[in-house]
Amino acid sequence: MISPTKFKSVDFYRKIPRDLTEASLSGAGLSIVAALIMMLLFGMELSHYLEVNTTTAVIVDKSTDGDFLRIDFNISFPALSCEFASVDVSDVLGTNRMNITKTVRKFPIDPHLRTTGAEFHSGHGLHDINHGEEIKEEFPDGAIPFTNASFEVFSHHFPIMVVNFNAPWCYWSNRLKPSWEKAATIIKQRYDPATDGRVLLGNVDCTEEAALCRRNHIQGYPSIRIFRKGSDLREDHGHHEHESYYGDRDTDSIVKMIDGLVAPIHPETHKLALEGISNDTSKHLKKAPVAGGCRVEGYVRVKKVPGNLVISANSGAHSFDTSQMNMSHVVTHLSFGRIISRRLLTDMRRLLPYLGQSHDRLEEKAFINQHDLGANVTIEHYLQIVKTEVITRRYGQEHSVIEEYEYTAHSSVAQTYYLPVAKFHFELSPMQILITENPKSFSHFITNLCAIIGGVFTVAGILDSILHNSIRLIKKVELGKNI
Incomplete structure (x- = not known):
């Protein structure tokens, strides 16, 4: 058995009897300042630990969401009747789907985009x-x-x-x-x-x-x-x-x-x-529609190849005066891929700055056929789509948090000899943006925390010693004593 006396000999922190210590005003003030600095540095270190540290890379698209892409839209046409509004899709592989109705809804609207009746x-x-x-x-x-x-x-x-x-x-x-x-x-x-x-x-x-x-x-x-x-x-x-x-x-x-x-x-x-x-x-x-406009909303599924989403007046038993057709429209919503729920966006708010929030680049934008352009005006949008995926590493494993498609849009108007349409030409990039979330090590956080406390305590002790000795030296000089 090791005696208590011998065990005490390994004590790194030898104690000075309380009667031999002396408190001072300068030491008390310096201790308060040191404590405040410790709290400030602790808060900064904790904030840094909780921040999302990400790395961004551009890689070949390795999509895991299948061969089809979902397009969600909500577009209002103040001058296109719901009687004839048709949603068509086509692609470079020869796919042509005309007048899609199963996943598309149409509502009559007035010139101010207000709904005037039930679904058409x-x-x-x-x-x-x-x-x-x-x-x-x-x-x-x-x-x-x-x-x-x-x-x-x-x-x-x-x-x-x-x-x-x-x-x-x-x-x-x-x-x-x-x-x-x-x-x-x-x-x-x-x-x-x-x-x-x-x-x-x-x-x-x-x-x-x-x-x-x-x-x-x-x-x-x-x-x-x-x-x-x-x-x-x-x-x-x-x-x-x-x-x-x-x-x-x-x-x-x-x-x-x-x-x-x-x-x-x-x-x-x-x-x-x-x-x-x-x-x-x-x-x-x-x-019959009580107003001349129509709001077209819903979704379509297309192949992941360059293609077109076209909204126009279409009928196999009617003719249209192209000079009177006006395809002006307001895009309320247009997005690609699965819709991110509001709850998921709330939970992943820390990731939003890295996503760019550009998946609604045409949202709430109006494209109006100005009178000086004349008749037979087609409005086209060219959309370059790129997939963005966010991956987080938790518990030693990678998890895909969000997969979404962002796009950039360029729009133009042009006169045509044919029936005017609103055309959305989309093209997917073969590359994708990969954003990886790298969580910080908890052991690194604890190490930095100990360094903050020990470092501030040590520096404060040195300053206190210098200050205390300087005050004693000044007092001796005032008393006329030789050093």
């Missing part, structure tokens, strides 16, 4: 409309040609008014004309406007009555609209709440549709009973 759902397939046999013989004009003035008079007189908005140069308008005129003749004989007065068929030439067509938001020809007396006016700014017909365009189909509209109306009272319309007729009817 496409009606009858516009590419499969039956126009009947092409008839070359002329039919008597049963449909009344409307002007701006006569339209207002008749719309307040007849319970049902079915109007064909057309253009003489339009191929589809000319295809419809024989069937429409024949149907108008049959309806006029069956429901004489002078004696029956329940329904009236009419035509509007949009090249002659441009203001009337604009007021009813006609963007594609021909457009068949149904106006109901007593229900076609809204309190909200006086918009017409009418319907569009999306069914077949042969004579029999048009007559059958009108018969279904007229059936619930008593010929004497002219009162409309909307609930009495047959399902066979109503399935081809849908409320």
Whole structure:
């Protein structure tokens, strides 16, 4: 057994009896200053330890998220009707997907981008409309040609008014004309406007009555609209709440549709009973947009090769006046890859400065077709996409924290001989940015902490010794003693 006396001999910190020590004001002040410095240095060292230390490298893209890329978007078109708004994607491998609807939603909006109605759902397939046999013989004009003035008079007189908005140069308008005129003749004989007065068929030439067509938001020809007396006016700014017909365009189909509209109306009272319309007729009817704009939102999945996301007016059974098409738009959101949740962004806030937050470079930007550019203007965006991945090392292992796609965008406007579109051309970089988070060693933090405490304590002791001896020396000189 080692005796206590011998064990005490290894003590590094020999104690001086308290009676032999002396406290001083200078020592007390220096001790307080030393303690404050220790606290300050401790806080700085702790802050440095908690900071994210990262290294950035550019490497060949080693994506682990598959061969497809998700594109999320929310884009508003103040002058493109939801009736014809089409989202298409294509790529250099020959993939072409037209009028995507499964993952895309459309909402009618006013010129101030405010939603004016419920989500717009496409009606009858516009590419499969039956126009009947092409008839070359002329039919008597049963449909009344409307002007701006006569339209207002008749719309307040007849319970049902079915109007064909057309253009003489339009191929589809000319295809419809024989069937429409024949149907108008049959309806006029069956429901004489002078004696029956329940329904009236009419035509509007949009090249002659441009203001009337604009007021009813006609963007594609021909457009068949149904106006109901007593229900076609809204309190909200006086918009017409009418319907569009999306069914077949042969004579029999048009007559059958009108018969279904007229059936619930008593010929004497002219009162409309909307609930009495047959399902066979109503399935081809849908409320027409009350405003001329559309907000297109949703997502599409594309291959990871250069390609295009195109939004335009599209219909297999309508024609468009390219000089009147305006593809001005406001990009509310456009991002590539999976969406980072707000909760994840909050948890990973320390990493945001290293990500750059550039995955929404077009967010809240407006691209407006100025009047001095003229008509037929296509707006194109060229997007260079690069993947950014953040990796953290915890507990000796690497974990991928965030994978996102950032992009830079360059936009331009150009006149075209074809139908104007809004085109987003995207191209993925073969390289990716790898940001690695390197956590600091806890042992290094403790070592630095000990160095701070020991170093400040030692330096303070030296200063205290110098100060104490200097004061004693000054006192001796004042007393006249020799050194």
